[in-house]
Amino acid sequence: MSDAPETHPAPAKTPEAHPLDALTGGAFSAATAGERASRIREWLTTQPAPEQLQEVFKELSGRDKGAARAVRERMDELRRAKNQEAIAAEWADKATALLSAAKLNIADALAWQRDAAKAGAPLSREPLSLLKVQLAERVKVIEDLQHRVQVQREAAVLLAQRIEVLSTKSWRDAQAALEILRADVQHWQDQAQALAGDDSWASVEARFPPLLDSSRTQLLVVWDAFQPAVAQAVAAAEDASAALPPVPVWADELRIARGVPAEAVVAERTARAPKAKVAPEVIAKAEHTVREALAKLEQETAQGHGKASAGAAAALRAVLKDHGKHLDAALEQQVHTALVAAGELEGWQRWSADQVREDLLAKAEALLQRPEGQALGGRKMQETLRQLREQWKQADQGGAPNHGLWKKFDEACNAAHKVVEAWIDKVRTEAAEHKAQRLALIEEVKAWAQTPAASADWKAVNRALHQFGDRWRAGGHVGEKIFAELQPLWKQAIAAAAAPFESAQKDSLARRHAMIDEANVLGAAPTLRIDAIKSLQQRWQAEAQSVPLERKHEQKLWDAFRKPIDEAFNRKSAEREKGAAALSERDRAVLDAAKALDAANATGDAQQIRAAMAALEAALRGQAQERAEAEAAAKNQSNQAVAPVDSAQAATEAGADSAAPATESGQDAPAQDQPAAAPKPTARPVVAVRGDDRPGMKKEAPAAPGRPGKPGDRRDARSGRDAGRPDARGSRDDARSGGRFGDRPAYEDRGPRLGDAAFRAQREAMEHAQQALKKLAAQAHGEALTHLLTAWEKRDAALLPSAQELGGRVTPAVRTAWTQALGKAPSGDIAQALLRLEIAAEVPTPADELSARRMLQLQLLTRRNDPAPAQTWGQDTATVLAGASDAASARRLQNALKALLRKQ
Known part of the structure; x- marks a missing residue:
């Protein structure tokens, strides 16, 4: 039991209520920063007025910057919302002006969205989101009109090409295609008229209306010339006296039909259209240019490149405009044939549009034909179907619709959409399940808060609250609308369940602050009371284990509690270590010797390293000398103190002995000249003695010493009985005083203990020195071998290393034999000597000499009296050097x- 007075924690201070606590739900009287921030966030969900936000922020910014940050963010959000409303109104007026204008410039519409985003306008909110959609739709309509103008222009060119191709074929083909061409030309005119009559036609760029007008004019010119020519060809076929049509191919065909020979027709054509004489160089150049363009067109057509063939056909037509009049009939016919083939490859707009539709139909049908492992999910399938339908709409804009393909495409998309419907149903079902689970969790939290077990163990309560939070976060996905409905209910239920635990945390916080104050008092006391500190620490641990707090807050409180106690113990340790900090003279000497050894290690000189090692060992041996001197000084002092006492005792005893006869005889004793008797030695009492327990001996008499023998043998004549007994090997005092086997002490007197710094310094210095010596020895060994091999190679005995360099295993006689071998001319076979050296050194032999080595080893086994290779390696080396x-x-x-x- 400790005698320390019992300490009682100071009562917790009750803070006064703040005027704004009623407004913020007790945020200013909250015990912790986390609780204060939580209550501020709950208060912000009530949508307070800006004036209230300003007042709370002004009071809270000086108390808790973390909690005030949420209030400042809400104020900034309201300020931004107000500014965005003004910006939204401004840009809404601009968008309305653009939409109400009769002519909309696409660049202005795109610039409106870009500039509004730069200005920070809320484009995702109403009314800007609706205006943005309206502008985008308006721009899409205008772009669609411009695209249709380009399509109409290409269609007019293709119609003109068809008419031109028919002029090179039989007039009967032209007559058969007349009605189809009339319907296509009329359809083209209707589409062009629809484009010009569109409401957004005024907003189309200025370059597109002239393109449509020029295409209409060119097509009508060709069409107006084609119809009378066909009618005239039909009339000429029915009436032989009628005039021939202006188309040369048709006219020649009609002449042949009337019975005119083909040769006469060709001659008539040549005579009818005489050509002016042209220089041969111009004709050759024209043919070369046309043939290059023609070859490129034929190559692209043969490879089936639609776009490339169209470009090559356009390039050939451009060449024909300049050089077509210089071509002969055969080349001209070849050029027309290539252009017709290119036109058939590129096809009509209806054909290209159908190709696109067929590709889309194949993609739609392939959606359900994927392998099981590569099937698309619901969301991916939905996006793919949306893209396919959008592409079909674009294909319908470029040509006439195809209802048959559309029906197949729609059926394939509807079949694939079943996967999307199943996915949507699954998502809805999961959302309903997740909502039900979250509602059940809320009810479970409410029921748990009403049970008595909810306030029994605060650790279990905290664990349960965390588990509820984890289950809520892992409750599955629900829609934003459903989550907005469930979140307030969850917050209300979890706040009601956590209310008792938060109250217990407040009380625990007050008790811990009181213990921190008590720790400050104990730490500042001049005398450190260990019992009171232990009791206080036990109370802190009990409090921490009973009521858990937030980890960071609890760590801060623990640091504040242990700080004064740690400082008190540190002061005590510093005072204790003041005496041990000072080094003795011997420690300084050892440290200086260790530093000198480190410096010698850095030089790489073996002699300096050995000298420094000897100096360090001498410094270490100085401890025994110091102890011996101290013991000698102490012994001298004790002898000087004991000598006077012994003299006085001897004098007293002598006086008593001489006075006894004088008293008995009654005569004067000084007259007698008798010598004084010597004092008898006082017998020392025997405390313990070992008796002789052998048969026939007296047990009271001490045992006779045994005869000398080997170390560890018994002292008496019998063997095995006293083996291993302590007295059989001598006592510990005998070992310390020299032992039975010599004058060397069994335990070396090492003197006082070294300090930690000096001990570590000398140990590291010794280890580094030994490593350096080993390294130098290895280097010297390698250099000696190198010099030896160099001397053998040059046959120079002067290069042979000295005996000291070669090491202690090479005797002077062996080195002399090596010198004599190097001094002679090379002679003899060294193969067997090398094998003996490798056997002696136990090193591997080259593969081609292994059989010889095995044979030699077998021979050595039969020579019992011959020396082994390990004994004759010096002579074998001399044989090799010879x-x-x-x-x-x-x-x-x-x-x-x-x-x-x-x-060694």
């Missing part, structure tokens, strides 16, 4: 000596 040097032998010798010279 032979000739080559790269392979030098490598084998180096590998063997590298291992042999390193063995």
